Amino acid sequence: xxxxxTKTSALALGLAVSAGAAMADFPERAxxxxxxxxAGGSTDTMGRAAAEVLSEILEVDIAVTNxxxxxxxxxxxxxxRARPDGYTIGVIPAAPLINxxxxxxxxxxxxxxxxxxxxxxxxxxxxxxxxxxxxxLAEVVDYARENPGELTYGSPGPGSLPHLAMEQFLDxxxxxxxxxxFQGDGPGVTxxxxxxxxxxxxxxxxxxxxxxxxxxxxxxxxxxxAPDVPTAIxxxxxxxxxxxxxxxxxxxLPEDALxxxxxxxxxxxxxxxxxETLGNLGSFPRFLGSEDVRxxxxxxxxxxxxxxxxxxx
Amino acid sequence: MENLIAALVSLADPVIFAIxxxxxxxxxxxxxxxxxxxxxxxxxxxxLTFVMGPEPSIALLLGLYAGSVYGGSLSAILINTPGTPxxxxxxxDGYPMxxxxxxxLALGWAxxxxxxxxxxxxxxxxxxxxxxxxxxxxxxxIEYFAxxxxxxxCVISVSREDLLKGGLACVLGLLVATIGxxxxxxxxxxxxxxxxxxxxxxxxxxxxxxxxxxxxxWRVAENVSxxxxxxxxxxxKFPGLSDITSRWRVFGKSAIIGxxxxxxxxxxxxxxxxxxxxxxxxxxxxxxxxxxxxxDGIIAxxxxxxxxxxxxxxxxxxxxxxxxxxxxxxxxxxxxxxITPGPRLFVENADLMVFIFVAxxxxxxxxxxxxxxxxxxxxxxxxxxxxVMLTLILVLLAIGTFSVNYNGFDLLVMLASGVLGFGMRVLxxxxxxxxxxxxxxxxxxxxxxxxxxxxRGDFFYFFQQPIALVxxxxxxxxxxxxxxxxxxxxxxxxxxxxxxxx
Amino acid sequence: MRENSESIIAGGAVLxxxxxxxxxxxxxxxxxxxxxxxxxxFPRFLxxxxxxxGAGLLVRGLIGxxxxxxxxxxxxxxxxxxxxxxxxxxxxxxxxxxxPATLVFMPVAMLALGYxxxxxxxxxxLVTVPLLWYLFTEAxxxxxxxxxxxxxxxxxxxxx
Numbered sequence: 001x002x003x004x005x006t007k008t009s010a011l012a013l014g015l016a017v018s019a020g021a022a023m024a025d026f027p028e029r030a031x032x033x034x035x036x037x038x039a040g041g042s043t044d045t046m047g048r049a050a051a052e053v054l055s056e057i058l059e060v061d062i063a064v065t066n067x068x069x070x071x072x073x074x075x076x077x078x079x080x081r082a083r084p085d086g087y088t089i090g091v092i093p094a095a096p097l098i099n100x101x102x103x104x105x106x107x108x109x110x111x112x113x114x115x116x117x118x119x120x121x122x123x124x125x126x127x128x129x130x131x132x133x134x135x136x137l138a139e140v141v142d143y144a145r146e147n148p149g150e151l152t153y154g155s156p157g158p159g160s161l162p163h164l165a166m167e168q169f170l171d172x173x174x175x176x177x178x179x180x181x182f183q184g185d186g187p188g189v190t191x192x193x194x195x196x197x198x199x200x201x202x203x204x205x206x207x208x209x210x211x212x213x214x215x216x217x218x219x220x221x222x223x224x225x226a227p228d229v230p231t232a233i234x235x236x237x238x239x240x241x242x243x244x245x246x247x248x249x250x251x252x253l254p255e256d257a258l259x260x261x262x263x264x265x266x267x268x269x270x271x272x273x274x275x276e277t278l279g280n281l282g283s284f285p286r287f288l289g290s291e292d293v294r295x296x297x298x299x300x301x302x303x304x305x306x307x308x309x310x311x312x313x
Numbered sequence: 314m315e316n317l318i319a320a321l322v323s324l325a326d327p328v329i330f331a332i333x334x335x336x337x338x339x340x341x342x343x344x345x346x347x348x349x350x351x352x353x354x355x356x357x358x359x360x361l362t363f364v365m366g367p368e369p370s371i372a373l374l375l376g377l378y379a380g381s382v383y384g385g386s387l388s389a390i391l392i393n394t395p396g397t398p399x400x401x402x403x404x405x406d407g408y409p410m411x412x413x414x415x416x417x418l419a420l421g422w423a424x425x426x427x428x429x430x431x432x433x434x435x436x437x438x439x440x441x442x443x444x445x446x447x448x449x450x451x452x453x454x455i456e457y458f459a460x461x462x463x464x465x466x467c468v469i470s471v472s473r474e475d476l477l478k479g480g481l482a483c484v485l486g487l488l489v490a491t492i493g494x495x496x497x498x499x500x501x502x503x504x505x506x507x508x509x510x511x512x513x514x515x516x517x518x519x520x521x522x523x524x525x526x527x528x529x530x531w532r533v534a535e536n537v538s539x540x541x542x543x544x545x546x547x548x549x550k551f552p553g554l555s556d557i558t559s560r561w562r563v564f565g566k567s568a569i570i571g572x573x574x575x576x577x578x579x580x581x582x583x584x585x586x587x588x589x590x591x592x593x594x595x596x597x598x599x600x601x602x603x604x605x606x607x608x609d610g611i612i613a614x615x616x617x618x619x620x621x622x623x624x625x626x627x628x629x630x631x632x633x634x635x636x637x638x639x640x641x642x643x644x645x646x647x648x649x650x651x652i653t654p655g656p657r658l659f660v661e662n663a664d665l666m667v668f669i670f671v672a673x674x675x676x677x678x679x680x681x682x683x684x685x686x687x688x689x690x691x692x693x694x695x696x697x698x699x700x701v702m703l704t705l706i707l708v709l710l711a712i713g714t715f716s717v718n719y720n721g722f723d724l725l726v727m728l729a730s731g732v733l734g735f736g737m738r739v740l741x742x743x744x745x746x747x748x749x750x751x752x753x754x755x756x757x758x759x760x761x762x763x764x765x766x767x768x769r770g771d772f773f774y775f776f777q778q779p780i781a782l783v784x785x786x787x788x789x790x791x792x793x794x795x796x797x798x799x800x801x802x803x804x805x806x807x808x809x810x811x812x813x814x815x
Numbered sequence: 816m817r818e819n820s821e822s823i824i825a826g827g828a829v830l831x832x833x834x835x836x837x838x839x840x841x842x843x844x845x846x847x848x849x850x851x852x853x854x855x856x857f858p859r860f861l862x863x864x865x866x867x868x869g870a871g872l873l874v875r876g877l878i879g880x881x882x883x884x885x886x887x888x889x890x891x892x893x894x895x896x897x898x899x900x901x902x903x904x905x906x907x908x909x910x911x912x913x914x915p916a917t918l919v920f921m922p923v924a925m926l927a928l929g930y931x932x933x934x935x936x937x938x939x940x941l942v943t944v945p946l947l948w949y950l951f952t953e954a955x956x957x958x959x960x961x962x963x964x965x966x967x968x969x970x971x972x973x974x975x
Contacts, residue, residue, distance in 0.1 A: 070512025158499030196453025700928035721909025765851035
């Protein structure tokens with residue numbers, strides 16, 4: 001009976017639903033999902049798509065709350081401070097966790113979270129300005145090596161994952177390209193299209209969306225949506241980088257809540273509807289269990305911490 | 314042509330039409346509530362669009378968008394509080410008109426201006442979308458910097474009482490905007506080692522505190538009994554047709570400025586209404602009355618901010634790049650509908666494009682009717698006994714501001730800005746320049762420093778960019794001319810004293 | 816208040832704010848980076864302008880170029896009352912919750928502002944609070960802080 005109700009009527013009958021929700025111990029009431037970025041951004045879209053599916057699986061409402069500000073740190077701090085009962089979770093991309101604490105004092109560390117799962121990712125790609133003289137990543141690197149500091153690249157913001165990925169790559173090939181950060185992909189991509197910057201590091205999802213001229217993708221293998229774009233590995237480099245995120249919760253979640261959420265997350269990652277929504281956005285579901293995410297966050301934090309120490313000084 | 318007929322037929326569907334009108338009305342309500350703005354209006358509707366088809370979804374979203382942008386002007390005029398940041402420049406002349414007992418006419422001008430601005434922008438959107446999209450690409454960091462400087466000159470027109478105080482207020486706004494994360498390096502600054510300050514001062518709590526909360530304090534301080542207050546004509550009155558036609562220049566220019574700035578990603582309607590205001594002040598024959606309740610000021614602001622709706626859709630639809638957070642949310646909604654905006658949209662979904670144009674056209678016409686209906690309701694509501702109304706406003710401000718980011722700190726920001734605003738009123742500083750500086754500051758600083766990176770630290774390079782150079786020259790001329798006038802006026806009207814301005 | 820003393824106070828206030836902000840732009844970790852990448856350059860420039868303007872205002876007041884008098888607000892007690900009340904309300908809004916904070920704040924504020932009709936005060940309060948709660952939670956899907964009416968109903972419903 002309950003399942004046949006639409007989400008809207010379930011909302012209207014919130015009283016009845018919660019009274020009859022004796023089916024499992026957790027969850028027995030609505031869950032709040034905090035997205036630490038404003039409405040409309042990539043994370044928000046991911047968060048809302050995930051909340052849709054999760055809410056069907058868990059049979060409770062999931063209210064998505066945008067807590068923007070401070071490059072994601074304000075919302076992330078709010079998640080760290082929330083009561084660890086499983087009713088407040090966060091949909092967080094990796095940057096506020098593995099980058100921001102190295103750039104400033106944050107009232108949280110990566111130790112303050114229980115990691116439920118990783119859920120989505122998108123590889124990163126380097127796009128060139130429309131009338132660029134280059135046609136491959138190797139050409140860009142060669143030119144930059146001979147003319148240090150002459151080229152510019154854009155990113156959606158300082159300390160964003162694309163910024164870090166590009167710096168990591170530049171570190172690897174040991175050349176110098178000047179960083180011009182923007183406030184988000186909109187202004188950045190327009191500047192690229194107008195030829196004001198030479199290249200732009202972006203989440204892959206932006207490539208088909210804006211029909212960008214991607215020269216390389218920093219992934220293990222080529223992406224179906226753009227079969228012509230070679231990977232950096234094919235071009236003879238080793239850097240891989242992705243934009244990824246998942247469901248996190250304040251540390252100290254009860255075990256049953258964590259287990260329920262983790263399995264619901266796994267089902268979400270496998271759901272066709274979720275894959276389709278993400279596919280429309282140029283991203284892919286990718287499930288990692290609780291312990292694996294913790295490892296990935298710890299590694300990412302270490303790598304990016306080292307890069308940021310170098311870049312910022 | 315078939316597409317047009319098909320679009321009209323879809324709109325004639327009573328359900329879709331009802332959704333369109335309902336969305337517009339809801340948008341006006343949300344926009345009129347300080348703190349709640351267009352982004353909220355559109356995000357609210359997102360879950361609904363999941364279960365609706367593309368046409369009703371688009372109708373709903375466009376209605377909410379245009380309605381909320383217009384709604385902000387109602388509270389700007391009636392209670393001296395921009396309901397949405399886009400309406401900040403409407404306060405400059407809207408509230409003075411209200412104080413002169415011409416609130417009904419101010420509402421009329423705002424409504425007519427919003428409609429005309431919206432309509433012209435739709436026409437431009439239809440005619441020149443691809444062209445405008447390309448023009449937008451010409452704007453890189455250096456051009457943004459020049460544009461930001463030009464917009465800053467509108468400080469002069471809103472601080473004519475005392476240019477020194479106006480300038481100081483503007484610098485204060487610029488300074489407050491630098492609190493938090495540096496847009497270029499991500500370092501944090503001016504944070505007094507407080508985590509919340511590291512995230513920066515958010516626009517809504519700052520704006521709401523500065524204007525609305527300080528207005529509440531100020532009214533309490535004035536202690537004027539309601540009988541003494543000039544509350545005449547708090548209805549709604551359309552301006553005469555000849556009045557409208559005689560101001561066609563302001564309408565046209567503001568609509569073009571609004572549409573065009575709307576196409577630039579990241580600039581937004583708030584800045585556009587300020588640019589338009591600055592330009593109107595420069596070119597209007599009534600320029601001297603700006604800031605004192607001049608209809609041209611309302612027209613400039615409201616025409617431009619509603620024209621942004623059409624403009625912002627240009628890059629959203631033709632390039633797939635959203636011009637502001639509002640169109641970003643709309644873009645998400647379209648993508649979820651399986652429609653991918655981008656260069657191919659005009660070819661693959663031509664029918665839907667035409668529907669969007671027609672719907673936006675109708676929405677703007679609906680503003681005219683809904684404004685005339687809802688304006689008087691709002692203006693009557695402010696006749697409640699003052700203690701009751703002020704208390705209600707305070708509660709509304711608290712819940713509205715909190716709801717933007719679910720952050721208790723924002724309420725403290727609002728309180729501090731309210732106290733600051735009150736102090737500034739007591740010492741007769743104009744408030745508007747603070748907001749102008751605060752809104753334009755990040756754009757100016759970031760584009761300046763981005764430009765310096767691109768120019769390799771060579772500032773001379775800035776003057777070699779033709780578009781930027783023109784903007785620099787216009788700003789400089791305007792500045793010099795205003796300074797001269799100000800100095801002459803100051804000599805003429807020496808020693809005069811005035812009541813506080815808002 | 817005389818117009819030149821107003822200028823002196825205003826100039827002093829501006830200089831005070833400058834001094835406060837100046838503590839935040841002292842030379843520190845950002846030295847030695849190129850102009851475009853130094854986060855302090857722009858704020859320092861602005862702060863310089865601000866202090867300069869403040870000093871100008873102060874001087875203008877001291878020279879006494881403008882000697883007119885200006886009107887001042889009268890009702891200082893009420894302003895103080897509403898400042899304190901609003902301060903407390905906004906400070907406890909998030910930790911205490913919307914409903915209890917508003918239920919107390921509204922009648923107290925109306926009384927402090929000199930409104931004396933108990934029936935209207937009670938009615939307005941009792942209508943506004945649930946109405947706003949309903950509007951925000953249900954229509955806007957935004958949950959104000961604290962325990963809400965829906966939770967209370969649920970408790971009753973769950974007990975029954």
